[in-house]
Structure formats: C-alpha cells, structure tokens
Amino acid sequence: MNESPAALAARHGLAVSGARPGLPEYVRQLWDRRHFVVTLSRARLHAQYSQARLGQWWQLATPLLNAAVFYLIFGRLIGTRDGVPDFVPFLVTGVFVFAFTQNSVLSGTRAISGQQRLVQTLHFPRASLPLSVCLLQLQQLLYSLAVLVAIVLAWGERPRAAWLLAVPALALQFVFNAGLTLVTARLGSKVPDIAQLMPFAVRTWMYASGVMYSTDHLTAGRHLPRFVEWLLNLNPAAVHIDLMRYALIDSFRDARALPPHAWAIALGWALLVGAGGFVYFWQAEERYGRG
Template identity: 45%
Template sequence: MPETAVADAATGVPLKELARRHGLTSSGRRLGLLEYSRKLWAYRHFIAAHARAKTSSSLGNTNLGSLWTVLTPAINALVYYIIFGVVIGTSGSVSNFIAYLCIGVFVFQFTQSVVQNGVNAITGNLGLIRALHFPRASLPLSVSLVEIRNFLTAMGVLLVIVLFTGEAITWQWLLVLPVMLLQMIFNIGLALAAARLGSKMRDVKQLIPFIMRFWMYGSAVLYPVTRFTEKLDGWKLALVESNPLLVFIELYRHALLENVTLAGEPGLLWIEAVVWSLVVGFFGFVYFWRGEKGYGRG
C-alpha cells in the first residue's frame, strides 16, 4: 500500500507527516550520532549522580574510604620499587628512579582502572538498563568520570612524591594539564569500546588482567625506556615506542622530571598523543553508539 494511503481518519493527513509535525519518531530507531551526543549532554546530571553513587558504593564499606584511590597506586609503586629497583637493580639506570617509577605506575593505573571497570559497565547494570530509558553510553562515561576524579586526587599525591624526591617546580609542570586532558579522552574511548565488547563477549573480562599486564610491561612503567633501544631496532622499536600508554607516560615524565631520557623527541610524542586520543576517543564512541539498540537484550 502506498505510504500516502496510511492517513489519519479525521484529518486525512498521512501518519508519517503527522508524527513529524509533533516530534514523534519510531521507538526502535537508532539516533543519529549528533542527536545521540546531544541526548548524552542532556543526561550529564544523571551521569554525574551515577558516578557519585558508584564511588560511595565501592568505597563506602571500607574504613579508609576514598583514601584507597591514593593508597592503591602508592602501594603498587612501593612493591614494584622493592622488586625492580632494589632486588633487580634497575634504579641505577635512572637518576630519580622513585619519581620515574611512581609516574609510570600512577598513570598506568588510571587507564587500567578505566578498562577494568568499563568492561563491566553494561553487564553490571542490566537491571538499570532494562528498567529505565536513557543513552547507554552514560554508563561507561560514568565509569570514566569516577576514575578521572580518582586520578586527580592521585595526581596531587604524585606531585608531592616528585617534590620530595628532589625535583624542582618548573613552568614545565603545566604541561601535565594537556597530557591529562588527552589521556582522559583516550580513556573514555577505551571505556566505551570495552563496555560494548564486555556486553557481547562475557569472557572478555577474564582476559583483561592478562592484557593489561602485558600492556604494562610494554609501556616502560617499571624500568627505563632505554631498555627498548638496547634490545630492539627497526620496525620492532618503532612499534613499541608508538604504544599510546608509553607515549602518555613519557610526556608526564617529560613534564615533571628534569633529567630524563625519553622514548623520542617531545614534539613527536605530543603528535602521537593527540592522534591516539582523537582516534580512540572518536572510534570508541562510534563503536559503542552502533550497538546502542542491543544493550540489555538477551
């Protein structure tokens, strides 16, 4: 039957035109990317409230509460310092190994927490998804917001550690701000991608610890980045040095430490950081958006 024949009996106006006039759309229609983005912005207060609730529920039953957001990377750094700095003896290769190590651990922990929690953003909130109608990207964005807040607190502690290890405050410390912004965009893209993967393939979350451990060892978190140039060359070295987390960690070290050997020229590292952030941030968002209609089903 022609579309024009499907009309309202009283007015004779085609139903599709009538729906358009009153702003009605198909209930199963996937929103366009820009329209979906605007809807997410309209739900920004819900995202913030959900993030606060997640923070309270995750740490509310502990005696130290939110202090664990700082203690976790600090204790990790202490353990790694004892093993790699004292036992294995890598500390002699870097002038300020404590600060060098802590920067790597704190920065890597930020991304690791986003990925580990992001993969459960959909599967851990199925009741909420099935009960309420809202843009599903709100959930991985909420996860990202929690970890951003935690990282901002941890960064305050990291700056104190860097100062106490003998580094001086310089104007170069201001470079931490754009690096943080780029890493936040990168992490949000990862959280969105991990959320969709985790919702479709439930076993992915079992692999995440192994993936992140391998990623950590390839990001010069625990030892000087010069170890790569000593062991690798050619395309292998180029591949390792283009690792996004290695790039972010190196930029933090460049900003906070005076005498440090980097994996490449600062200008090249900045270009790589911008490219990784924009690519992962955009495609992570698009990848999640394309699966919007399937979240919570099955």
C-alpha cells in the same frame, strides 16, 4: 484499508522504543545528561570504599601500595633503577598514569553488562555508563596526583612552568581512555568472557610501556625488527607516561629529549580512539540490554 503496522505507526508519529538516534542527536542527548554522568561517577567513587574502615583514605593508600610493590620487585630485586635518576618519582609517575588507563579499560568491560537492570528499565544514552566509569577513574587519578606531587617535591623538585604541561597531557589521555572504555564496554556487553581475558592483555601492555623501567631498556643492545621499534614508539600508554614524566621530573627532562612527535602521537591516539570508540559504541546503541 489494509495498512501495515509499520506504516500505521509512522502515520501517527510512533517510533520504535529504544531505537538508535542519529549521531548528532545522540551527542545532544548525552550532553543533556552530563549532570547524570558526573553524579553517577561521584556516587560510585564514594561507594567504592564505603565498607572499608579507612574509607576514602584507600584512594591514596592503594596507588602508594602499588608503587611500593613495584619498587620492591623492580627497583630493588631486579635493579631496573640502575641508571635511572630520581627512580621513585619516575616509578610512581608511571604506575599512576598507567593505572588510569588500566582501570578505565578493566572497569569498562562491565560498564554495560554490570548494569543490565538499569539499561533495561530506563531510556538514556548508554554511553553515559562507560563515560561515568572513565570519569570515576579520572577522579581517582587526581587523588593519586596529590600523592605524586608530594613525592616529587620530597625528591627535591620545585614547581616549574613545565608542570602545566601535565594538564593537556591528562586531557589527551582522558579522551583516549574514554574511547577505549567505550570499545571494551560494547565488547563486554556481548561477550562476558572479555572481562576475564582483559587483565592479561592489559598486564602485557603494561610491561611494554616502560612503567617500571625506561623504555630505552627494551631496545638497548637488542637488534629488534624495525616494526617492533615502531610499535614501541607509537605505544599510547608509553607516550602518556613520558609526557607526564617530562612535565614533572627535571632529571627525566635533562636525561632525554622528548621526541618531537610525542604530542602529535598523543593527539592522534586521542582523536582516533576517542572518536572511533564513540562511533563504535553508538552503532550498537539499540542492542544494549536485549540479551
């Protein structure tokens, strides 16, 4: 009997090593390895500053130094603080929230390509790697939020029920970031140059997201095309920043009403990019680590 190798393998219950499982099975495998994802993110967090003398204190110092640089350049030299009450909490919130997305995206470009030996040696859902990167950035954001709360309190704010809105805002941003990180991880696994180009794209995105100034400054007195204003209003980074500012800063909440569609936009981006990014990454599952 001349039986093909494929038929012979199927008859004896053999399967291709590293073959992509179905999407429901892939989700189940990923859930079974959730402890691995958490442990990996924690290990990376502790190893990140292990060689520095200040150690984990850099978790607090780095976002503060970034905020100080932006304050010096944009607040003092350029004067974007004019007309913005409580500019320091306003600025620090924008810097910290955008950094969460920025660092997730940039780290995601090397989530697979930087772990080739692990990917080629062990069999596990490859999505574990970019998701652990995103979880690492969430842990770093929590350090930053401790500093942010201290700054907000120092500027006269008092804890209010509105602060609880920060929890769903961060949850939606995390899902969005996770999907975007999965996308950049797949792109970076095949095109290493993506890691070199992505910082320029993210920096451009930052300047259009109202991190250092109110997004109203981008449109005030300018006759922009309708589609440009539409894109600015739908910018997910700007929406996430506005939601956090609205939750934590009274003067921001008093100065402008939160657009009624802001939460819907954040939810829409989380579902679209979170689910879409996951499926996009899963489709190339069996190709990761094969050169």
